[in-house]
Amino acid sequence: MLIDDKNWWRQAAVYQIYPRSFADANGDGLGDLQGVISRADYLKSLHIDAVWLSPFYPSALADGGYDVDDYRNVDPRIGTLEDFDEMVQVLHERGIRVIVDLVPNHTSNLHEWFQAALKAGPGSPERARYIFREGRGENGELPPTDWTSIFGGPSWTRVEDGQWYLHNFAPEQPDLNWKNPEVHEDFIKTLRFWLDRGADGFRVDVAHGLAKDLPEDAASLPSKAELDAMPVDGTHPLWDRDEVHEIYREWREVLNEYTPARTAVAEAWVETSRRPHYSSPDGLGQAFNFDLLDADFSAPEFRHLIAHNLELSDQTGSSSTWVFSNHDVVRHATRFGLPLLGSAEDIEHPDTWIKADQAKHFVLTDGAEPALDRELGLRRARAATLLELALPGSAYMYQGEELGLHEVVEISDDQRQDPTFFRSPGVEKGRDGCRVPLPWTAEGESFGFGQAAPHLPQPAWFAEVSVEKQDGKDGSTLSMYREALALRRELLTEDESLTWIDELCGEYSLAFERAGGWVTVMNFGDDPIALPAGKVLLSSGPLAQEGELPGATTVWLQR
Known part of the structure; x- marks a missing residue:
C-alpha cells in the first residue's frame, strides 16, 4: 500500500506507459487499461514508484491520442472509467502511484x-x-x-x-484560447475529476504553449521570419509567455487541496534559465529536464548539464528530472550506437536514416540505415541509465527501455501513423519507431502483446529481447533495471546532495558520491580505467578484469 508521503515525487522512479502499445487484453491490436492491469505484477517487479500514462482519452488518433475528444472519459477502444478506477486501485495496492497526461494547449477537432x-x-x-x-x-x-x-x-x-x-500542431489539434475564463474553469473541473478518481498527479503536455498574445488584426501578426527572430524570454507571442504561470498558480491551489498535495511535471521545452518558473512551489512544482536526452555521449558534457540542472533545481527548492527516452524521441540504445552527428549540415548524405538538428534531436528520415553498432549502443544506454538512477531527483523511464529495445525501423510507409511523417513527406519518418507494442513473449503473432496483429508492426528481433527471454536471466537488461531500482530504494536518503569526486572525473569518466558513501563511476571511453576502492554493489556490464572498469560501463560502489 502507498505511504502518505508528500515528498515521494522528489526522487521517484517513474515508468511511462504508452497505453496503446503496452498490453492488449481484448485482442483488438490496441493496448488498453485492462492490459495495464494484467501487467501490474510486472510493474511491481520493476520497483518503480509511479506510472505516467500517456493519453487514454477518446481520440481519433491524429496524433497518438494527443488530440483529445473528451478530457473526462476513456477511449472505448482502451477501456472505461470503471477500468481506470480498477487500474488505479490495483496499482495503488502494489505501491505504485498514477500520473495522468493532461493536454491543455489544444483539443481535438472532434471535441x-x-x-x-x-x-x-x-x-x-x-x-x-x-x-x-x-x-x-x-x-x-x-x-x-x-x-x-x-x-x-x-x-x-x-x-x-x-x-x-x-493549430501549432496538426490541423486536428486546434489551439485553445487561454484568455477565455471558460477554458480555465473547464480544466479546473478536469483536474478535480481525475484527482477525485485517485490520480496522484499530472504530466502537462506543451506546458509552455498555453498563453498566447495574438492581435485580432491579421495584418498586425508577425511573419514567420519575424516570429523566428523573436526572443523566447517571456514575451514571445506563442511560447513561454510569463502569464502562463498565472494558469499554473490556479492549478497549484487545486493540487494543494488534496492530502498529500498532488504533483505535476511540466513538459516545457524552454531555455534552461526559464525552467525554474515551471517548477516553482506555487506552480507545477517540477519540470522535465531534457538536457541529457539531447547530450552527446561525453563525460564533460554530462557533468556540465548535471551540475547546471542541480543548480536550477536549488533555485526553486524543487528536484530535477532525468530522461533518456520517451514516446517522442529515438530510443537511447539506438542514439548511443550511431555515429555522432552535430547538425544536419554535418551529414554526408541527404537521405540519411536518422538526422540530427542543431539541438541534437534525432528523428527518423527517409533513406538507408546507417552503421548502427547495436551492442555498443546498448552498453552505453545501460551505463547512462545506471548513472541516471544515481542522480538526485526523479528518473523517468519509457516502456521497453528496461528491455534494451532499439528503435524499430522496419515500418513501411503505409503502416505509419505519426502526423510528422504525413506532414513532411520525404523528410521525417516520425516517432512510430519508439511506439511499437512491447514484446512480452518470444513467440506468437504479437510476441505476447495480445491475440491480434498489433497496430504497429513488430520486428522479428523482438523475440530475443522479450520479457520472457530476459526474465530471471543474469546480466539481462531487464535484470539490471530490476536490481538497480530495488537497490536505489535502499540507498536513497532524504539528502539530495551530490559531491563530485574530481580526481576520478576526466575526459572519459565521471564520478560522484551520494549520502551514505554511495559512489557512482561511469566510463564513457572505449578503454578500461582504474576502478576505485569500495564494495561493488552493481555494474551496468561485466567487470572482466579485477580493479578495472571497462569502457561504456557504470558501477555503483559502497565506500
Whole structure:
C-alpha cells in the first residue's frame, strides 16, 4: 500500500506507459487499461514508484491520442472509467502511484467545443474558446500568417465560413484560447475529476504553449521570419509567455487541496534559465529536464548539464528530472550506437536514416540505415541509465527501455501513423519507431502483446529481447533495471546532495558520491580505467578484469 508521503515525487522512479502499445487484453491490436492491469505484477517487479500514462482519452488518433475528444472519459477502444478506477486501485495496492497526461494547449477537432465553434460562426462565444482569425488577401483567402506548425505544413486551417483557426500542431489539434475564463474553469473541473478518481498527479503536455498574445488584426501578426527572430524570454507571442504561470498558480491551489498535495511535471521545452518558473512551489512544482536526452555521449558534457540542472533545481527548492527516452524521441540504445552527428549540415548524405538538428534531436528520415553498432549502443544506454538512477531527483523511464529495445525501423510507409511523417513527406519518418507494442513473449503473432496483429508492426528481433527471454536471466537488461531500482530504494536518503569526486572525473569518466558513501563511476571511453576502492554493489556490464572498469560501463560502489 502507498505511504502518505508528500515528498515521494522528489526522487521517484517513474515508468511511462504508452497505453496503446503496452498490453492488449481484448485482442483488438490496441493496448488498453485492462492490459495495464494484467501487467501490474510486472510493474511491481520493476520497483518503480509511479506510472505516467500517456493519453487514454477518446481520440481519433491524429496524433497518438494527443488530440483529445473528451478530457473526462476513456477511449472505448482502451477501456472505461470503471477500468481506470480498477487500474488505479490495483496499482495503488502494489505501491505504485498514477500520473495522468493532461493536454491543455489544444483539443481535438472532434471535441464538442470545437464542433460547436464551427456551427456557431464568427464572433460567437463558442469560437472565443479557440483562436480564430480572419484571413489576408482580397477575400480572406490567405492564412493570417505564413507560420509553420510543429509537425510541418501551415499553422492555420480555413473553415467553411472563411475564418482560419490556429493549430501549432496538426490541423486536428486546434489551439485553445487561454484568455477565455471558460477554458480555465473547464480544466479546473478536469483536474478535480481525475484527482477525485485517485490520480496522484499530472504530466502537462506543451506546458509552455498555453498563453498566447495574438492581435485580432491579421495584418498586425508577425511573419514567420519575424516570429523566428523573436526572443523566447517571456514575451514571445506563442511560447513561454510569463502569464502562463498565472494558469499554473490556479492549478497549484487545486493540487494543494488534496492530502498529500498532488504533483505535476511540466513538459516545457524552454531555455534552461526559464525552467525554474515551471517548477516553482506555487506552480507545477517540477519540470522535465531534457538536457541529457539531447547530450552527446561525453563525460564533460554530462557533468556540465548535471551540475547546471542541480543548480536550477536549488533555485526553486524543487528536484530535477532525468530522461533518456520517451514516446517522442529515438530510443537511447539506438542514439548511443550511431555515429555522432552535430547538425544536419554535418551529414554526408541527404537521405540519411536518422538526422540530427542543431539541438541534437534525432528523428527518423527517409533513406538507408546507417552503421548502427547495436551492442555498443546498448552498453552505453545501460551505463547512462545506471548513472541516471544515481542522480538526485526523479528518473523517468519509457516502456521497453528496461528491455534494451532499439528503435524499430522496419515500418513501411503505409503502416505509419505519426502526423510528422504525413506532414513532411520525404523528410521525417516520425516517432512510430519508439511506439511499437512491447514484446512480452518470444513467440506468437504479437510476441505476447495480445491475440491480434498489433497496430504497429513488430520486428522479428523482438523475440530475443522479450520479457520472457530476459526474465530471471543474469546480466539481462531487464535484470539490471530490476536490481538497480530495488537497490536505489535502499540507498536513497532524504539528502539530495551530490559531491563530485574530481580526481576520478576526466575526459572519459565521471564520478560522484551520494549520502551514505554511495559512489557512482561511469566510463564513457572505449578503454578500461582504474576502478576505485569500495564494495561493488552493481555494474551496468561485466567487470572482466579485477580493479578495472571497462569502457561504456557504470558501477555503483559502497565506500
